[in-house]
Amino acid sequence: MHSRVLGVDHVAVVVTDLDEAMRLWRDRLGLRPGSREIVEDQGVEVQMMYAGDTRVELVQPIRKDSAAAKFLEKRGPGLHHLALAVADCAESAQAAAAAGARLIHAEPVAGAHGTRIVFVHPAAVGGVLTELVEGGGGPWIADQDREVPAE
Numbered sequence: 735m736h737s738r739v740l741g742v743d744h745v746a747v748v749v750t751d752l753d754e755a756m757r758l759w760r761d762r763l764g765l766r767p768g769s770r771e772i773v774e775d776q777g778v779e780v781q782m783m784y785a786g787d788t789r790v791e792l793v794q795p796i797r798k799d800s801a802a803a804k805f806l807e808k809r810g811p812g813l814h815h816l817a818l819a820v821a822d823c824a825e826s827a828q829a830a831a832a833a834g835a836r837l838i839h840a841e842p843v844a845g846a847h848g849t850r851i852v853f854v855h856p857a858a859v860g861g862v863l864t865e866l867v868e869g870g871g872g873p874w875i876a877d878q879d880r881e882v883p884a885e
Contacts, residue, residue, distance in 0.1 A: 738820070738821065739818045739819065739820060739826075740818075740819040740820060740821060741818075741819050742788075742816065742817070742818060742819070743789065743817040743818060743819040743865075743867040743870035744782070744788075744789035744790060744791045744817045744867075744870070745789075745790055745791070745813065745815075745816055745817070746790075746791040746792075746793050746813075746814040746815045746816075746817060746865070747790060747791070747792055747793065747811070747812065747813055747814060748793050748794075748795070748802050748805050748806050748811055748812065748814045749792050749793065749794050749811050750794070750806065750811055751794065752770075752779055752781050752792055752794040755781070755792045755794070755811075756781050756783065756792060759783045759790065759792065760783070763785075764785070765783040765784055765785050765790060766783065766784040766785075767781065767782075767783055767784075768781075768782035768783060768784055768789070769781075769782055769847060770782070771846050771847060772796065773844075773845065773846050775843065775844060776800060776801070776802070776845075777795060777796055777797030777799065777800025777801075777802065777803065778793050778794060778795055778796060778800055778802045779793075779794050779796050780792065780793050780794075780846045781794075782846075782847070789870075791817070791846070793814060802814070814863065815853070815862070815863040815864060815865050816862055816863070816864050816865070817851075817864075817865040817866075817867045817870070818864060818865070818866055818867065819867050819868075819870050820866050820867065820868055821868065822868060823842040823850040823851060823852055823866050823867070823868035824841065824842050824850075824852075826852070826866045826868075827839075827840075827841070827842065827852040827854075827866055830854055830858070830866070834858070835854050835855070835858035835859065836854070836855040836857060836858045837852055837853070837854055837855065838852070838853035838854070838855055839851075839852045839853060842868065845865075845867060847869075847870070848869055849867050849868060849869040849870055850867075850868040850869060851865050851866065851867050851868070852865070852866045853865050853866075854866065
C-alpha cells in the first residue's frame, strides 16, 4: 500500500550562482525569497523561493563531488527534481521500492530545512528525478509549524 502523497513540496532548479538566481526569480518573476541553508551532506546550498504556497528550491553545488555538481556539469543549469510531500518518508520509500521503484537512498537522509528525504531514481518515474519529503513547509502543514516569508 502506498503512503499518501500530500502534495508537491517544491520544484528544484540547479543553478551556477545562487545570488544571481535568487535575484532573477525575485526581480523578473516576482517570487519571494525564503530561507537559505547549506546542506553539507549533499554538498549544496539552497535558497527557497515562494510563489504563494508554491515553492521553488534553487540549488547551488558547493562541492565538485556532489550530485548537483555532476548534474550541472552534464546538463547545465535547469530543472533538477520534483519533490513530493509525504507524511512518512520511510514508509513511502518502502512502498515505492515494493512497487518496483529504484531508490537512490535505501533509507531517509537529512534534507534542507529539517526534512527527511529519499530520492527515487528517474528511471522508475518516467524520467523525472523525484524526491519524497517528510516535514516540508507546504499548505498541508499546520500554520504554526510552517515557514512562510512576509510579503
